[in-house]
Amino acid sequence: xxxxxxxxxLEFRDAVRQVLAKECTTDxxxxxxxxxxxxxxxxTTLADLGVTGLTVPEAHGGFGLGLVDLVPLIEEAGRVVLxxxxxxxxxxxAPLLADLESDGPDPRVAGWLAAIxxxxxxxxxxxxxxxxxxxxxxxxxxxxxxxxPGHDGPELHGLEASQCPVAAVPSLDPTRRLGTPExxxxxxxxxxxxxxxxxxxxxxxxxxxxxxGAELLGLADAMVASTAAYAKDRQQFGKPIGSFQAVKxxxxxxxxxxxxxxxxxxxxAWALDERAADASRAASVAKAYASEAALEAxxxxxxxxxxxxxTWECDLHLFLKRSWALAEAWGSAGDHRARLxxxxxxxx
Amino acid sequence: xxxPMDLHFTDAQEAFRAEARDWLAAHVPAPRSLPSLDTxxxxxxxxxxxxxxxxxxxxxxxxxxxxxxxxxxxxxWLVFEEEYWRxxxxxxxxxxxxxxxxxxxxxxxxxxxxxxxLPPMASATEIWCQGWSEPDAGSDLAGxxxxxxxxxxxxxxxxxxxxxxxxxxxFAEWCFGLFRTDPDAxxxxxxxxxxxxMATPGVTxxxxxxxxxxxxxxxxxxxDVFVPDDLVLGEVGRGWNVAMATAxxxxxxxxxxxxxxxxxxxxxxxxxxxxxAADPARTARSGDAVAQAWMDAEAYRLNTLWTATRVxxxxxxxxxxxxxxxxxxxxxxxxxxxxxxxxxxxxxxxGDGVDAPWLDGYLFALAGPIYAGTNEIQxxxxxxxxxxxxxx
Numbered sequence: 001x002x003x004x005x006x007x008x009x010l011e012f013r014d015a016v017r018q019v020l021a022k023e024c025t026t027d028x029x030x031x032x033x034x035x036x037x038x039x040x041x042x043x044t045t046l047a048d049l050g051v052t053g054l055t056v057p058e059a060h061g062g063f064g065l066g067l068v069d070l071v072p073l074i075e076e077a078g079r080v081v082l083x084x085x086x087x088x089x090x091x092x093x094a095p096l097l098a099d100l101e102s103d104g105p106d107p108r109v110a111g112w113l114a115a116i117x118x119x120x121x122x123x124x125x126x127x128x129x130x131x132x133x134x135x136x137x138x139x140x141x142x143x144x145x146x147x148x149p150g151h152d153g154p155e156l157h158g159l160e161a162s163q164c165p166v167a168a169v170p171s172l173d174p175t176r177r178l179g180t181p182e183x184x185x186x187x188x189x190x191x192x193x194x195x196x197x198x199x200x201x202x203x204x205x206x207x208x209x210x211x212x213g214a215e216l217l218g219l220a221d222a223m224v225a226s227t228a229a230y231a232k233d234r235q236q237f238g239k240p241i242g243s244f245q246a247v248k249x250x251x252x253x254x255x256x257x258x259x260x261x262x263x264x265x266x267x268x269a270w271a272l273d274e275r276a277a278d279a280s281r282a283a284s285v286a287k288a289y290a291s292e293a294a295l296e297a298x299x300x301x302x303x304x305x306x307x308x309x310x311t312w313e314c315d316l317h318l319f320l321k322r323s324w325a326l327a328e329a330w331g332s333a334g335d336h337r338a339r340l341x342x343x344x345x346x347x348x
Numbered sequence: 349x350x351x352p353m354d355l356h357f358t359d360a361q362e363a364f365r366a367e368a369r370d371w372l373a374a375h376v377p378a379p380r381s382l383p384s385l386d387t388x389x390x391x392x393x394x395x396x397x398x399x400x401x402x403x404x405x406x407x408x409x410x411x412x413x414x415x416x417x418x419x420x421x422x423x424x425w426l427v428f429e430e431e432y433w434r435x436x437x438x439x440x441x442x443x444x445x446x447x448x449x450x451x452x453x454x455x456x457x458x459x460x461x462x463x464x465x466l467p468p469m470a471s472a473t474e475i476w477c478q479g480w481s482e483p484d485a486g487s488d489l490a491g492x493x494x495x496x497x498x499x500x501x502x503x504x505x506x507x508x509x510x511x512x513x514x515x516x517x518x519f520a521e522w523c524f525g526l527f528r529t530d531p532d533a534x535x536x537x538x539x540x541x542x543x544x545x546m547a548t549p550g551v552t553x554x555x556x557x558x559x560x561x562x563x564x565x566x567x568x569x570x571x572d573v574f575v576p577d578d579l580v581l582g583e584v585g586r587g588w589n590v591a592m593a594t595a596x597x598x599x600x601x602x603x604x605x606x607x608x609x610x611x612x613x614x615x616x617x618x619x620x621x622x623x624x625a626a627d628p629a630r631t632a633r634s635g636d637a638v639a640q641a642w643m644d645a646e647a648y649r650l651n652t653l654w655t656a657t658r659v660x661x662x663x664x665x666x667x668x669x670x671x672x673x674x675x676x677x678x679x680x681x682x683x684x685x686x687x688x689x690x691x692x693x694x695x696x697x698x699g700d701g702v703d704a705p706w707l708d709g710y711l712f713a714l715a716g717p718i719y720a721g722t723n724e725i726q727x728x729x730x731x732x733x734x735x736x737x738x739x740x
Binding site for chain 2: 001002003004005006007008062068163203224231232239240243244245247248249251252253255256259260261262263264266267270271285287289334338340341344345
């Protein structure tokens with residue numbers, strides 16, 4: 001039992017934090033609102049650092065690492081509201097493709113993995129539990145991993161951007177680049193079907209819950225920290241509003257929720273890497289807890305900022321919008337409570 | 349700390365678990381078969397159980413062997429607690445001593461004090477209560493007025509004043525209490541931490557019936573109670589610091605082990621499954637609350653392992669203990685509230701001949717956000733010490 005990150009993992013996290021603090025300011029996020037795009041100079045920087053290829057197997061040019069290594073970096077992405085699809089590409093698509101590769105070599109899959117590692121490919125992955133819903137990141141992604149009903153359970157398909165027109169769907173957070181793929185499944189696009197596809201999709205749903213949870217942790221931490229700083233600075237009745245108990249207790253509640261969400265997300269990342277028997281349970285607890293923590297941080301942050309937090313001018317809305325979107329992505333807190341209860345009753 | 353993350357217990361820890369499980373299986377009385385520890389009869393029955401635990405060195409596993417323990421670490425203690433709660437063993441009547449005073453005594457006590465007090469604490473020959481709160485000093489603990497007057501002639505102190513809400517105070521042999529030794533000092537200074545024999549002349553105990561009708565706690569009156577110098581824990585005038593170590597244990601890692609809530613949450617899921625079969629439509633409405641309560645217990649378990657690892661790696665528990673206390677007290681309530689909702693009209697049944705574990709548990713849980721410093725005080729601590737907000 002040693003429930004902690006290694007020094008190496010923390011040092012890499014700190015290095016990524018430093019880069020992102022410089023390369024992804026709130027001005028940069030605002031610029032991405034006006035011109036959302038997936039592959040940017042910042043994406044290349046992340047690829048050069050080895051971040052995009054972290055979960056790509058070494059045989060395909062990556063580091064072959066797991067979610068425990070990735071989760072601290074995804075938190076950093078959340079902390080700066082990173083506009084690029086690190087969570088979708090490195091957190092969800094690359095492990096999915098690596099699962100497929102381990103099941104049987106496929107030159108298409110090998111090529112995509114190598115391109116993720118080199119920073120030449122971003123991916124969007126559809127949520128199998130929400131057929132027909134817009135796919136986050138689909139608008140502008142180089143690769144779309146989509147799901148279609150098959151004879152023997154769901155099928156996984158992979159389409160490159162040139163093969164698949166995407167109708168953009170506007171989002172409150174434009175960097176989400178929602179889109180509805182216009183496509184027909186075919187033998188040429190098929191990646192997996194039957195039990196293989198089902199197993200990969202279950203693991204994908206679990207991983208997506210955990211990495212999305214990690215991004216929510218970063219968002220929540222950033223919101224609580226910036227709101228606490230604001231509460232120390234903002235004066236009313238002749239003193240900082242942070243000295244009033246009503247304000248303190250709002251922020252303390254958000255902080256407690258965040259403190260307890262962290263180990264839950266980290267433990268789930270470990271359970272998935274270990275392929276533990278209760279990994280799905282852990283993933284659902286992680287997403288539910290992280291979603292609730294971020295929603296509480298968002299609510300409290302807006303309330304403590306007051307009217308200024310309700311403006312476009314204040315940076316807070318960048319964090320709120322991403323939080324609200326991710327709280328619903330890959331299963332809401334309520335969805336995951338229902339999933340957890342079903343798993344508990346099932347004894348798994 | 350470049351060991352990779354690992355949430356498996358080691359083989360040695362699992363062997364320790366198996367040993368504890370076997371012992372408990374052979375010794376634990378039938379669940380809920382002992383009378384309430386808040387009655388005179390139940391107090392003695394629980395004391396006898398603790399003596400049985402102690403006889404085979406299971407009462408204080410993390411203490412050094414010389415004081416009755418097994419000298420194991422915090423992770424082994426957590427493993428033992430998992431097995432203790434899994435076995436549905438009795439509540440610990442010695443908890444104020446074992447979980448609160450002992451960690452403080454290990455930090456501040458003299459060798460003589462440790463040798464004198466820890467063994468009988470481990471065997472429950474001497475059971476402790478806590479004399480902190482006063483009628484006019486609850487959340488504002490530094491506002492206590494009970495006094496200790498110096499008696500140079502007798503080489504000791506003479507205590508006077510009133511303490512209240514002393515859990516187990518009706519039957520305990522000893523009390524650890526805070527008294528003001530320097531009336532002129534600033535509030536947090538001038539306090540001293542005393543160990544008081546409840547049989548000393550001048551101590552009067554008035555039991556207070558709790559919300560469930562049992563005498564779980566008591567008022568303590570001190571009228572010129574003499575306490576010799578060797579019963580001061582820590583330095584004279586530094587009682588606040590000593591008390592904050594106790595409070596850290598009360599809120600942090602040692603008082604409420606996660607297994608308590610994990611087992612209750614598992615039983616809640618069992619209750620849900622039972623009720624679902626009997627009344628699916630009504631029961632399904634509770635599904636969300638049941639799942640949330642189970643998650644709260646699981647989050648507490650993981651947070652404890654996270655914190656234990658930090659402590660083993662040389663870190664410490666500071667204001668996080670306050671976040672911890674908020675979480676466990678709310679978790680206990682969430683579990684029991686969800687259970688009562690599942691029971692519906694049966695939830696209120698209580699009294700002679702009725703075994704009402706969920707309602708008893710709920711009544712106990714209701715005290716959680718109040719004792720060990722109210723959750724409002726804990727939120728102040730979190731806001732000021734974790735987030736750096738200014739004091740009001």
